Amino acid sequence: MTGGDADPRVFQRVVDHVERAIAGGELAPGDRLPSERELGERFAIARTSVREALRVLEHAGLIRSRPRDPRGPLVLAPSPGPARRSIATFTSTGGFGLAELVQFRMVADASANLLAARRRTPADLVALERNTARMRAAIDAGYVEFGLADLEFHEIIARAAGNRLVQLYGDVTREAVLGLIQRTILDADDRHTLMLRSVRHHRAVFAAIADRDGPLASRLARETLYAYYAEHVGDDDREIMADLVREVGGRLPDRP
Amino acid sequence: MTGGDADPRVFQRVVDHVERAIAGGELAPGDRLPSERELGERFAIARTSVREALRVLEHAGLIRSRPRDPRGPLVLAPSPGPARRSIATFTSTGGFGLAELVQFRMVADASANLLAARRRTPADLVALERNTARMRAAIDAGYVEFGLADLEFHEIIARAAGNRLVQLYGDVTREAVLGLIQRTILDADDRHTLMLRSVRHHRAVFAAIADRDGPLASRLARETLYAYYAEHVGDDDREIMADLVREVGGRLPDRP
DNA sequence: GCGGCCTGCTGGTCAGACCAGCTCACTGAC
Protein backbone atom coordinates (compact mmCIF):
# COMPACT_ATOMS: atom_id res chain seq x y z
CA MET A 1 0.00 0.00 0.00
CA THR A 2 2.52 2.61 1.13
CA GLY A 3 5.76 2.81 -0.76
CA GLY A 4 8.75 0.68 -0.09
CA ASP A 5 10.53 3.22 2.07
CA ALA A 6 10.19 1.38 5.32
CA ASP A 7 10.27 3.78 8.22
CA PRO A 8 12.58 2.27 10.79
CA ARG A 9 11.44 4.48 13.59
CA VAL A 10 10.04 2.51 16.44
CA PHE A 11 6.98 4.67 17.03
CA GLN A 12 5.80 3.76 13.56
CA ARG A 13 5.15 0.24 14.73
CA VAL A 14 2.63 1.52 17.22
CA VAL A 15 1.02 3.77 14.65
CA ASP A 16 0.66 0.96 12.15
CA HIS A 17 -0.67 -1.40 14.76
CA VAL A 18 -3.35 0.97 15.98
CA GLU A 19 -4.30 2.03 12.47
CA ARG A 20 -4.78 -1.54 11.45
CA ALA A 21 -6.72 -2.36 14.58
CA ILE A 22 -9.11 0.49 13.92
CA ALA A 23 -9.47 -0.29 10.23
CA GLY A 24 -10.03 -3.94 11.05
CA GLY A 25 -12.69 -3.19 13.60
CA GLU A 26 -10.80 -4.56 16.58
CA LEU A 27 -10.86 -1.07 18.01
CA ALA A 28 -14.19 0.71 17.84
CA PRO A 29 -15.01 4.33 18.61
CA GLY A 30 -15.31 4.77 22.33
CA ASP A 31 -12.76 2.09 23.09
CA ARG A 32 -9.67 2.92 25.05
CA LEU A 33 -6.07 2.34 24.20
CA PRO A 34 -3.76 1.05 26.91
CA SER A 35 -1.95 3.72 28.83
CA GLU A 36 1.26 5.14 27.45
CA ARG A 37 3.31 3.21 29.94
CA GLU A 38 1.60 -0.04 29.10
CA LEU A 39 1.94 0.52 25.36
CA GLY A 40 5.60 1.07 25.96
CA GLU A 41 5.90 -2.25 27.70
CA ARG A 42 3.91 -4.13 25.08
CA PHE A 43 5.99 -2.83 22.21
CA ALA A 44 9.15 -2.80 24.28
CA ILE A 45 9.82 0.85 23.58
CA ALA A 46 10.21 3.92 25.72
CA ARG A 47 7.33 6.13 26.64
CA THR A 48 8.76 9.03 24.66
CA SER A 49 8.42 6.94 21.53
CA VAL A 50 4.91 5.89 22.44
CA ARG A 51 4.03 9.52 22.82
CA GLU A 52 5.30 10.35 19.36
CA ALA A 53 3.06 7.61 18.00
CA LEU A 54 0.09 8.97 19.91
CA ARG A 55 0.72 12.45 18.56
CA VAL A 56 0.60 11.13 15.02
CA LEU A 57 -2.55 9.13 15.66
CA GLU A 58 -4.10 12.10 17.33
CA HIS A 59 -3.27 14.35 14.41
CA ALA A 60 -4.81 11.79 12.09
CA GLY A 61 -8.02 12.12 14.07
CA LEU A 62 -8.06 8.50 15.13
CA ILE A 63 -7.61 8.96 18.85
CA ARG A 64 -7.62 11.63 21.46
CA SER A 65 -5.68 11.56 24.68
CA ARG A 66 -6.64 13.91 27.42
CA PRO A 67 -4.47 14.85 30.32
CA ARG A 68 -4.95 12.85 33.45
CA ASP A 69 -7.56 10.54 32.06
CA PRO A 70 -6.97 7.28 33.86
CA ARG A 71 -8.85 5.32 31.26
CA GLY A 72 -6.31 5.88 28.53
CA PRO A 73 -6.45 7.44 25.05
CA LEU A 74 -9.89 7.41 23.46
CA VAL A 75 -10.60 5.93 20.05
CA LEU A 76 -12.59 8.49 18.12
CA ALA A 77 -15.44 8.08 15.69
CA PRO A 78 -14.53 8.80 12.09
CA SER A 79 -14.82 12.48 11.36
CA PRO A 80 -14.26 14.62 8.31
CA GLY A 81 -12.29 17.07 10.42
CA PRO A 82 -8.76 15.86 9.72
CA ALA A 83 -9.47 15.46 6.03
CA ARG A 84 -10.86 18.95 6.00
CA ARG A 85 -7.78 20.33 7.65
CA SER A 86 -5.34 18.64 5.35
CA ILE A 87 -7.29 19.60 2.26
CA ALA A 88 -7.40 23.16 3.49
CA THR A 89 -3.64 23.11 3.98
CA PHE A 90 -3.16 21.79 0.50
CA THR A 91 -5.49 24.25 -1.17
CA SER A 92 -4.03 27.20 0.65
CA THR A 93 -0.37 26.36 0.08
CA GLY A 94 -0.60 24.47 -3.19
CA GLY A 95 -0.56 27.55 -5.34
CA PHE A 96 -4.12 27.18 -6.50
CA GLY A 97 -5.35 29.89 -8.79
CA LEU A 98 -8.85 31.25 -8.99
CA ALA A 99 -9.68 29.26 -12.10
CA GLU A 100 -8.87 25.87 -10.69
CA LEU A 101 -10.84 26.54 -7.54
CA VAL A 102 -13.85 28.08 -9.23
CA GLN A 103 -14.07 25.33 -11.78
CA PHE A 104 -14.26 22.83 -9.01
CA ARG A 105 -16.78 24.93 -7.17
CA MET A 106 -18.99 24.97 -10.24
CA VAL A 107 -19.03 21.22 -10.07
CA ALA A 108 -19.46 20.95 -6.32
CA ASP A 109 -22.04 23.67 -5.84
CA ALA A 110 -24.15 22.54 -8.76
CA SER A 111 -24.23 18.99 -7.45
CA ALA A 112 -25.00 20.15 -3.95
CA ASN A 113 -27.90 22.21 -5.25
CA LEU A 114 -29.20 19.36 -7.34
CA LEU A 115 -29.11 16.90 -4.49
CA ALA A 116 -30.43 19.38 -1.97
CA ALA A 117 -33.45 20.09 -4.13
CA ARG A 118 -34.48 16.51 -3.75
CA ARG A 119 -33.50 15.89 -0.16
CA ARG A 120 -34.15 19.17 1.59
CA THR A 121 -36.39 19.01 4.61
CA PRO A 122 -38.58 21.78 5.96
CA ALA A 123 -35.92 22.41 8.57
CA ASP A 124 -33.39 23.05 5.83
CA LEU A 125 -35.65 25.63 4.28
CA VAL A 126 -36.05 27.35 7.61
CA ALA A 127 -32.29 27.46 8.03
CA LEU A 128 -31.91 28.93 4.58
CA GLU A 129 -34.49 31.57 5.30
CA ARG A 130 -32.76 32.51 8.50
CA ASN A 131 -29.52 32.77 6.61
CA THR A 132 -31.07 35.07 4.04
CA ALA A 133 -32.05 37.42 6.82
CA ARG A 134 -28.53 37.29 8.23
CA MET A 135 -27.17 38.00 4.82
CA ARG A 136 -29.33 41.05 4.26
CA ALA A 137 -28.26 42.41 7.57
CA ALA A 138 -24.63 41.73 6.71
CA ILE A 139 -24.71 43.99 3.70
CA ASP A 140 -24.14 46.89 6.02
CA ALA A 141 -21.86 44.97 8.36
CA GLY A 142 -19.01 44.77 5.90
CA TYR A 143 -17.83 42.29 3.35
CA VAL A 144 -16.10 40.01 5.79
CA GLU A 145 -19.27 39.30 7.68
CA PHE A 146 -21.09 39.11 4.37
CA GLY A 147 -18.63 36.54 3.11
CA LEU A 148 -19.23 34.39 6.16
CA ALA A 149 -22.97 34.57 5.73
CA ASP A 150 -22.58 33.66 2.10
CA LEU A 151 -20.46 30.68 3.10
CA GLU A 152 -23.12 29.59 5.53
CA PHE A 153 -25.76 29.64 2.83
CA HIS A 154 -23.85 27.17 0.74
CA GLU A 155 -22.94 25.05 3.70
CA ILE A 156 -26.56 24.65 4.67
CA ILE A 157 -27.29 23.47 1.16
CA ALA A 158 -24.31 21.16 1.13
CA ARG A 159 -25.50 19.60 4.37
CA ALA A 160 -29.02 19.29 3.03
CA ALA A 161 -27.65 17.50 -0.02
CA GLY A 162 -27.05 14.50 2.18
CA ASN A 163 -23.73 13.53 0.68
CA ARG A 164 -20.79 13.96 2.97
CA LEU A 165 -18.27 14.01 0.16
CA VAL A 166 -20.05 16.73 -1.72
CA GLN A 167 -20.28 18.57 1.54
CA LEU A 168 -16.66 18.10 2.54
CA TYR A 169 -15.13 19.08 -0.76
CA GLY A 170 -17.52 21.91 -1.36
CA ASP A 171 -17.00 23.48 2.02
CA VAL A 172 -13.24 23.44 1.78
CA THR A 173 -13.18 24.79 -1.74
CA ARG A 174 -15.63 27.55 -0.97
CA GLU A 175 -13.50 28.71 1.90
CA ALA A 176 -10.45 28.73 -0.31
CA VAL A 177 -12.23 30.75 -2.97
CA LEU A 178 -13.49 33.20 -0.44
CA GLY A 179 -10.00 33.67 0.96
CA LEU A 180 -8.60 34.21 -2.49
CA ILE A 181 -11.34 36.64 -3.42
CA GLN A 182 -11.06 38.72 -0.32
CA ARG A 183 -7.36 39.08 -0.94
CA THR A 184 -7.58 39.99 -4.61
CA ILE A 185 -10.70 41.16 -6.31
CA LEU A 186 -12.38 43.13 -3.58
CA ASP A 187 -10.79 46.42 -4.44
CA ALA A 188 -13.70 47.67 -6.44
CA ASP A 189 -16.20 49.89 -4.75
CA ASP A 190 -19.01 48.15 -6.58
CA ARG A 191 -18.78 45.76 -3.69
CA HIS A 192 -22.22 46.84 -2.67
CA THR A 193 -23.63 45.92 -6.04
CA LEU A 194 -22.00 42.53 -5.79
CA MET A 195 -23.57 41.88 -2.45
CA LEU A 196 -27.00 42.77 -3.72
CA ARG A 197 -26.46 40.47 -6.66
CA SER A 198 -25.52 37.70 -4.26
CA VAL A 199 -28.68 38.12 -2.29
CA ARG A 200 -30.71 37.98 -5.47
CA HIS A 201 -28.93 34.83 -6.52
CA HIS A 202 -29.53 33.18 -3.18
CA ARG A 203 -33.19 33.97 -3.39
CA ALA A 204 -33.42 32.28 -6.77
CA VAL A 205 -31.57 29.21 -5.57
CA PHE A 206 -33.73 29.06 -2.49
CA ALA A 207 -36.86 29.13 -4.63
CA ALA A 208 -35.58 26.35 -6.86
CA ILE A 209 -34.70 24.17 -3.93
CA ALA A 210 -38.00 24.86 -2.25
CA ASP A 211 -39.73 23.90 -5.53
CA ARG A 212 -37.62 20.74 -5.67
CA ASP A 213 -36.39 21.89 -9.05
CA GLY A 214 -32.90 20.38 -8.93
CA PRO A 215 -31.87 21.06 -12.53
CA LEU A 216 -32.71 24.72 -12.14
CA ALA A 217 -30.82 24.98 -8.86
CA SER A 218 -27.83 23.32 -10.44
CA ARG A 219 -27.92 25.58 -13.47
CA LEU A 220 -28.18 28.67 -11.33
CA ALA A 221 -25.06 27.70 -9.45
CA ARG A 222 -22.97 27.34 -12.56
CA GLU A 223 -24.35 30.37 -14.32
CA THR A 224 -23.77 32.55 -11.31
CA LEU A 225 -20.23 31.37 -10.70
CA TYR A 226 -19.50 32.00 -14.32
CA ALA A 227 -20.98 35.45 -14.17
CA TYR A 228 -18.97 36.26 -11.07
CA TYR A 229 -15.58 34.95 -11.94
CA ALA A 230 -15.29 34.48 -15.69
CA GLU A 231 -13.75 37.87 -16.20
CA HIS A 232 -11.01 37.16 -13.69
CA VAL A 233 -9.53 34.09 -15.38
CA GLY A 234 -7.67 33.46 -18.58
CA ASP A 235 -9.27 32.60 -21.90
CA ASP A 236 -8.66 28.87 -21.68
CA ASP A 237 -10.10 28.62 -18.23
CA ARG A 238 -13.07 30.74 -19.19
CA GLU A 239 -13.85 28.33 -21.99
CA ILE A 240 -13.77 25.44 -19.53
CA MET A 241 -16.13 27.33 -17.30
CA ALA A 242 -18.39 27.93 -20.27
CA ASP A 243 -18.35 24.21 -20.97
CA LEU A 244 -19.41 23.56 -17.42
CA VAL A 245 -22.32 25.97 -17.78
CA ARG A 246 -23.43 24.44 -21.05
CA GLU A 247 -23.14 20.93 -19.64
CA VAL A 248 -26.23 21.48 -17.53
CA GLY A 249 -28.08 23.43 -20.17
CA GLY A 250 -27.19 26.80 -18.72
CA ARG A 251 -26.88 30.08 -20.60
CA LEU A 252 -23.90 32.36 -20.72
CA PRO A 253 -24.34 36.05 -20.03
CA ASP A 254 -24.44 37.89 -23.34
CA ARG A 255 -21.40 40.09 -23.40
CA PRO A 256 -19.69 40.03 -26.82
CA MET B 1 -9.59 30.31 13.40
CA THR B 2 -9.74 27.05 15.34
CA GLY B 3 -12.32 26.72 18.04
CA GLY B 4 -11.91 28.03 21.52
CA ASP B 5 -10.54 24.79 22.97
CA ALA B 6 -7.01 26.02 23.42
CA ASP B 7 -4.58 23.15 23.51
CA PRO B 8 -2.28 23.85 26.38
CA ARG B 9 0.35 21.36 25.35
CA VAL B 10 3.65 23.01 24.77
CA PHE B 11 4.49 21.23 21.56
CA GLN B 12 1.45 22.86 19.99
CA ARG B 13 3.21 26.20 20.16
CA VAL B 14 5.92 24.90 17.89
CA VAL B 15 3.39 23.35 15.52
CA ASP B 16 1.42 26.56 15.28
CA HIS B 17 4.52 28.62 14.79
CA VAL B 18 5.86 26.49 11.97
CA GLU B 19 2.45 26.18 10.32
CA ARG B 20 2.07 29.91 10.33
CA ALA B 21 5.57 30.45 9.07
CA ILE B 22 4.94 28.12 6.14
CA ALA B 23 1.52 29.56 5.37
CA GLY B 24 2.95 33.06 5.58
CA GLY B 25 5.80 32.29 3.26
CA GLU B 26 8.56 32.84 5.79
CA LEU B 27 9.46 29.21 5.35
CA ALA B 28 9.65 27.98 1.78
CA PRO B 29 10.03 24.43 0.49
CA GLY B 30 13.66 23.42 0.71
CA ASP B 31 14.32 25.55 3.75
CA ARG B 32 15.57 23.96 6.92
CA LEU B 33 14.19 24.16 10.41
CA PRO B 34 16.58 24.64 13.29
CA SER B 35 17.75 21.47 14.94
CA GLU B 36 15.60 19.86 17.58
CA ARG B 37 17.88 21.05 20.34
CA GLU B 38 17.86 24.58 19.06
CA LEU B 39 14.09 24.62 18.68
CA GLY B 40 13.87 23.48 22.24
CA GLU B 41 15.99 26.39 23.39
CA ARG B 42 14.09 28.94 21.34
CA PHE B 43 10.72 27.85 22.66
CA ALA B 44 12.13 27.04 26.08
CA ILE B 45 10.83 23.50 26.01
CA ALA B 46 12.42 20.10 26.20
CA ARG B 47 13.55 18.20 23.18
CA THR B 48 10.98 15.49 23.81
CA SER B 49 8.26 18.07 23.29
CA VAL B 50 9.95 19.43 20.20
CA ARG B 51 9.98 15.95 18.79
CA GLU B 52 6.26 15.56 19.32
CA ALA B 53 5.74 18.77 17.39
CA LEU B 54 7.95 17.53 14.58
CA ARG B 55 6.04 14.28 14.38
CA VAL B 56 2.79 16.18 13.94
CA LEU B 57 4.27 18.47 11.32
CA GLU B 58 5.76 15.51 9.56
CA HIS B 59 2.45 13.69 9.52
CA ALA B 60 0.81 16.79 8.12
CA GLY B 61 3.25 16.61 5.24
CA LEU B 62 4.83 19.94 5.99
CA ILE B 63 8.30 18.81 6.93
CA ARG B 64 10.49 15.78 6.88
CA SER B 65 13.27 15.04 9.29
CA ARG B 66 15.79 12.41 8.47
CA PRO B 67 18.12 10.72 10.87
CA ARG B 68 21.53 12.22 11.21
CA ASP B 69 20.91 15.04 8.83
CA PRO B 70 23.07 17.83 10.20
CA ARG B 71 21.14 20.45 8.30
CA GLY B 72 17.92 20.01 10.23
CA PRO B 73 14.35 19.11 9.28
CA LEU B 74 13.42 19.89 5.70
CA VAL B 75 10.43 22.01 4.73
CA LEU B 76 8.52 20.13 2.05
CA ALA B 77 6.69 21.37 -1.01
CA PRO B 78 2.89 21.19 -0.78
CA SER B 79 1.63 17.80 -1.82
CA PRO B 80 -1.79 16.22 -2.07
CA GLY B 81 -0.45 13.13 -0.34
CA PRO B 82 -1.52 13.88 3.22
CA ALA B 83 -4.94 15.06 2.11
CA ARG B 84 -5.32 11.89 0.12
CA ARG B 85 -4.41 9.77 3.07
CA SER B 86 -6.79 11.44 5.45
CA ILE B 87 -9.65 11.39 2.96
CA ALA B 88 -9.00 7.72 2.36
CA THR B 89 -9.12 7.09 6.08
CA PHE B 90 -12.38 8.93 6.34
CA THR B 91 -14.04 7.23 3.40
CA SER B 92 -12.96 3.79 4.49
CA THR B 93 -13.96 4.12 8.14
CA GLY B 94 -16.82 6.59 7.85
CA GLY B 95 -19.41 3.99 7.07
CA PHE B 96 -19.96 5.13 3.52
CA GLY B 97 -22.44 3.11 1.55
CA LEU B 98 -22.32 2.42 -2.13
CA ALA B 99 -24.92 5.05 -2.96
CA GLU B 100 -23.10 7.95 -1.36
CA LEU B 101 -19.83 7.03 -3.02
CA VAL B 102 -21.28 6.34 -6.43
CA GLN B 103 -23.28 9.53 -6.45
CA PHE B 104 -20.13 11.47 -5.82
CA ARG B 105 -18.30 9.48 -8.44
CA MET B 106 -20.96 10.39 -10.95
CA VAL B 107 -20.17 14.01 -10.27
CA ALA B 108 -16.41 13.64 -10.18
CA ASP B 109 -15.98 11.32 -13.15
CA ALA B 110 -18.31 13.31 -15.34
CA SER B 111 -16.44 16.52 -14.59
CA ALA B 112 -13.10 14.86 -15.14
CA ASN B 113 -14.24 13.58 -18.49
CA LEU B 114 -15.62 16.94 -19.49
CA LEU B 115 -12.45 18.77 -18.58
CA ALA B 116 -10.20 16.11 -20.03
CA ALA B 117 -11.96 16.31 -23.38
CA ARG B 118 -10.84 19.88 -23.66
CA ARG B 119 -7.40 19.66 -22.14
CA ARG B 120 -6.13 16.25 -23.18
CA THR B 121 -2.81 16.20 -24.97
CA PRO B 122 -1.62 13.63 -27.47
CA ALA B 123 0.42 12.10 -24.67
CA ASP B 124 -2.74 11.56 -22.67
CA LEU B 125 -4.34 9.72 -25.55
CA VAL B 126 -1.30 7.50 -25.85
CA ALA B 127 -1.48 6.71 -22.15
CA LEU B 128 -5.15 5.88 -22.46
CA GLU B 129 -4.50 3.60 -25.38
CA ARG B 130 -1.78 1.81 -23.50
CA ASN B 131 -4.17 1.39 -20.62
CA THR B 132 -6.82 -0.11 -22.86
CA ALA B 133 -4.35 -2.75 -23.92
CA ARG B 134 -3.48 -3.46 -20.31
CA MET B 135 -7.15 -3.72 -19.53
CA ARG B 136 -7.85 -6.22 -22.27
CA ALA B 137 -5.01 -8.35 -21.07
CA ALA B 138 -6.27 -8.09 -17.51
CA ILE B 139 -9.58 -9.71 -18.38
CA ASP B 140 -7.88 -13.05 -18.12
CA ALA B 141 -5.63 -12.00 -15.24
CA GLY B 142 -8.44 -11.81 -12.72
CA TYR B 143 -10.70 -9.13 -11.43
CA VAL B 144 -8.19 -7.64 -9.00
CA GLU B 145 -5.74 -6.80 -11.73
CA PHE B 146 -8.67 -5.70 -13.87
CA GLY B 147 -9.86 -3.38 -11.14
CA LEU B 148 -6.44 -1.77 -10.94
CA ALA B 149 -6.32 -1.27 -14.67
CA ASP B 150 -9.78 0.25 -14.57
CA LEU B 151 -8.63 2.59 -11.81
CA GLU B 152 -5.67 3.62 -13.91
CA PHE B 153 -7.90 4.52 -16.82
CA HIS B 154 -9.84 6.98 -14.76
CA GLU B 155 -6.75 8.34 -13.10
CA ILE B 156 -5.18 9.12 -16.43
CA ILE B 157 -8.30 11.05 -17.35
CA ALA B 158 -8.39 12.81 -14.02
CA ARG B 159 -4.82 13.91 -14.49
CA ALA B 160 -5.53 15.02 -18.02
CA ALA B 161 -8.42 17.11 -16.74
CA GLY B 162 -5.87 19.51 -15.32
CA ASN B 163 -7.70 20.19 -12.09
CA ARG B 164 -5.97 18.88 -9.01
CA LEU B 165 -9.11 18.94 -6.92
CA VAL B 166 -11.12 16.94 -9.40
CA GLN B 167 -8.19 14.59 -9.56
CA LEU B 168 -7.71 14.27 -5.83
CA TYR B 169 -11.31 13.68 -4.92
CA GLY B 170 -12.01 11.44 -7.85
CA ASP B 171 -9.03 9.21 -7.24
CA VAL B 172 -9.84 8.67 -3.61
CA THR B 173 -13.51 8.01 -4.24
CA ARG B 174 -12.83 5.59 -7.03
CA GLU B 175 -10.54 3.58 -4.83
CA ALA B 176 -13.19 3.47 -2.14
CA VAL B 177 -15.84 2.32 -4.58
CA LEU B 178 -13.56 -0.33 -5.95
CA GLY B 179 -12.83 -1.62 -2.47
CA LEU B 180 -16.50 -1.72 -1.64
CA ILE B 181 -17.39 -3.46 -4.87
CA GLN B 182 -14.75 -6.10 -4.61
CA ARG B 183 -15.97 -6.94 -1.15
CA THR B 184 -19.65 -7.09 -1.96
CA ILE B 185 -21.02 -7.40 -5.43
CA LEU B 186 -18.44 -9.53 -7.11
CA ASP B 187 -20.05 -12.85 -6.32
CA ALA B 188 -21.74 -13.21 -9.64
CA ASP B 189 -20.05 -15.25 -12.31
CA ASP B 190 -21.13 -12.75 -14.90
CA ARG B 191 -17.98 -11.00 -13.87
CA HIS B 192 -16.61 -11.67 -17.29
CA THR B 193 -19.55 -9.93 -18.91
CA LEU B 194 -19.00 -6.97 -16.65
CA MET B 195 -15.39 -6.69 -17.63
CA LEU B 196 -16.25 -6.75 -21.31
CA ARG B 197 -18.81 -4.08 -20.70
CA SER B 198 -16.18 -1.99 -18.97
CA VAL B 199 -13.84 -2.26 -21.88
CA ARG B 200 -16.61 -1.20 -24.23
CA HIS B 201 -17.38 1.77 -22.03
CA HIS B 202 -13.78 2.84 -21.89
CA ARG B 203 -13.53 2.71 -25.62
CA ALA B 204 -16.52 5.02 -25.96
CA VAL B 205 -15.12 7.46 -23.42
CA PHE B 206 -11.77 7.38 -25.12
CA ALA B 207 -13.38 8.22 -28.46
CA ALA B 208 -15.31 11.12 -26.95
CA ILE B 209 -12.22 12.54 -25.33
CA ALA B 210 -10.20 12.10 -28.48
CA ASP B 211 -12.97 13.92 -30.37
CA ARG B 212 -12.93 16.66 -27.77
CA ASP B 213 -16.59 15.99 -27.18
CA GLY B 214 -16.78 16.85 -23.49
CA PRO B 215 -20.54 16.72 -23.05
CA LEU B 216 -20.63 13.23 -24.52
CA ALA B 217 -17.76 12.05 -22.33
CA SER B 218 -19.50 13.47 -19.30
CA ARG B 219 -22.81 11.88 -20.17
CA LEU B 220 -21.20 8.52 -20.76
CA ALA B 221 -19.69 8.59 -17.29
CA ARG B 222 -22.99 9.17 -15.58
CA GLU B 223 -24.98 6.80 -17.72
CA THR B 224 -22.51 4.03 -17.18
CA LEU B 225 -22.25 4.48 -13.46
CA TYR B 226 -26.02 4.43 -13.31
CA ALA B 227 -26.20 1.29 -15.38
CA TYR B 228 -23.60 -0.39 -13.19
CA TYR B 229 -24.79 0.47 -9.76
CA ALA B 230 -28.40 1.60 -9.85
CA GLU B 231 -29.69 -1.85 -9.03
CA HIS B 232 -27.55 -2.08 -5.92
CA VAL B 233 -28.92 0.97 -4.13
CA GLY B 234 -32.24 1.86 -2.58
CA ASP B 235 -35.07 3.60 -4.38
CA ASP B 236 -34.35 7.06 -3.06
CA ASP B 237 -30.71 6.89 -3.98
CA ARG B 238 -31.53 5.50 -7.39
CA GLU B 239 -33.75 8.50 -8.03
CA ILE B 240 -30.89 10.82 -7.10
CA MET B 241 -28.67 8.95 -9.50
CA ALA B 242 -31.30 9.31 -12.17
CA ASP B 243 -31.40 13.04 -11.52
CA LEU B 244 -27.66 13.17 -12.01
CA VAL B 245 -27.96 11.39 -15.33
CA ARG B 246 -30.71 13.68 -16.53
CA GLU B 247 -28.81 16.74 -15.40
CA VAL B 248 -26.37 16.33 -18.25
CA GLY B 249 -28.99 15.25 -20.75
CA GLY B 250 -28.26 11.56 -20.38
CA ARG B 251 -30.69 8.70 -20.89
CA LEU B 252 -31.62 6.02 -18.45
CA PRO B 253 -31.50 2.40 -19.48
CA ASP B 254 -35.02 1.28 -20.32
CA ARG B 255 -35.87 -1.37 -17.81
CA PRO B 256 -39.41 -0.93 -16.55
C1' DG C 1 46.83 21.30 -4.03
C1' DC C 2 44.49 17.47 -2.49
C1' DG C 3 42.84 13.38 -0.17
C1' DG C 4 41.70 11.23 4.15
C1' DC C 5 40.74 11.49 9.01
C1' DC C 6 38.18 13.52 13.14
C1' DT C 7 35.41 16.34 15.56
C1' DG C 8 31.02 18.21 16.26
C1' DC C 9 26.78 18.08 15.26
C1' DT C 10 22.34 15.64 13.95
C1' DG C 11 18.14 12.79 14.75
C1' DG C 12 16.52 8.38 17.26
C1' DT C 13 15.94 6.25 21.48
C1' DC C 14 15.98 5.30 26.19
C1' DA C 15 15.48 5.55 31.52
C1' DG C 16 13.89 7.95 35.19
C1' DA C 17 11.81 11.66 37.47
C1' DC C 18 8.13 15.13 38.96
C1' DC C 19 3.55 17.30 38.72
C1' DA C 20 -1.51 18.07 38.62
C1' DG C 21 -5.73 16.09 38.48
C1' DC C 22 -9.39 12.67 36.94
C1' DT C 23 -11.70 8.07 38.49
C1' DC C 24 -13.11 4.85 41.13
C1' DA C 25 -13.47 2.20 45.03
C1' DC C 26 -13.77 2.48 49.64
C1' DT C 27 -15.67 4.54 53.70
C1' DG C 28 -18.83 6.34 56.71
C1' DA C 29 -23.07 8.83 57.57
C1' DC C 30 -27.86 8.81 56.92
Next chain:
DNA sequence: GTCAGTGAGCTGGTCTGACCAGCAGGCCGC
Protein backbone atom coordinates in the same frame (compact mmCIF):
# COMPACT_ATOMS: atom_id res chain seq x y z
C1' DG D 1 -29.73 0.07 51.72
C1' DT D 2 -28.43 4.33 49.65
C1' DC D 3 -25.54 8.01 48.84
C1' DA D 4 -22.12 11.73 49.57
C1' DG D 5 -17.21 12.37 50.74
C1' DT D 6 -12.60 11.21 50.36
C1' DG D 7 -8.12 9.36 49.32
C1' DA D 8 -5.09 6.37 46.64
C1' DG D 9 -3.62 5.05 42.29
C1' DC D 10 -3.26 5.81 38.18
C1' DT D 11 -2.99 8.97 33.95
C1' DG D 12 -1.02 12.17 30.60
C1' DG D 13 2.36 16.28 30.20
C1' DT D 14 6.86 17.68 30.74
C1' DC D 15 11.65 17.81 31.74
C1' DT D 16 16.54 16.21 32.30
C1' DG D 17 20.27 13.77 30.94
C1' DA D 18 22.24 10.17 28.62
C1' DC D 19 23.92 7.13 24.67
C1' DC D 20 24.20 5.73 19.77
C1' DA D 21 25.15 5.84 14.71
C1' DG D 22 26.34 8.49 11.00
C1' DC D 23 26.80 12.68 8.00
C1' DA D 24 29.61 17.41 6.89
C1' DG D 25 33.05 20.12 6.87
C1' DG D 26 37.28 21.57 8.65
C1' DC D 27 41.89 20.25 9.65
C1' DC D 28 46.09 17.97 8.92
C1' DG D 29 49.53 15.50 6.61
C1' DC D 30 51.24 14.29 2.39
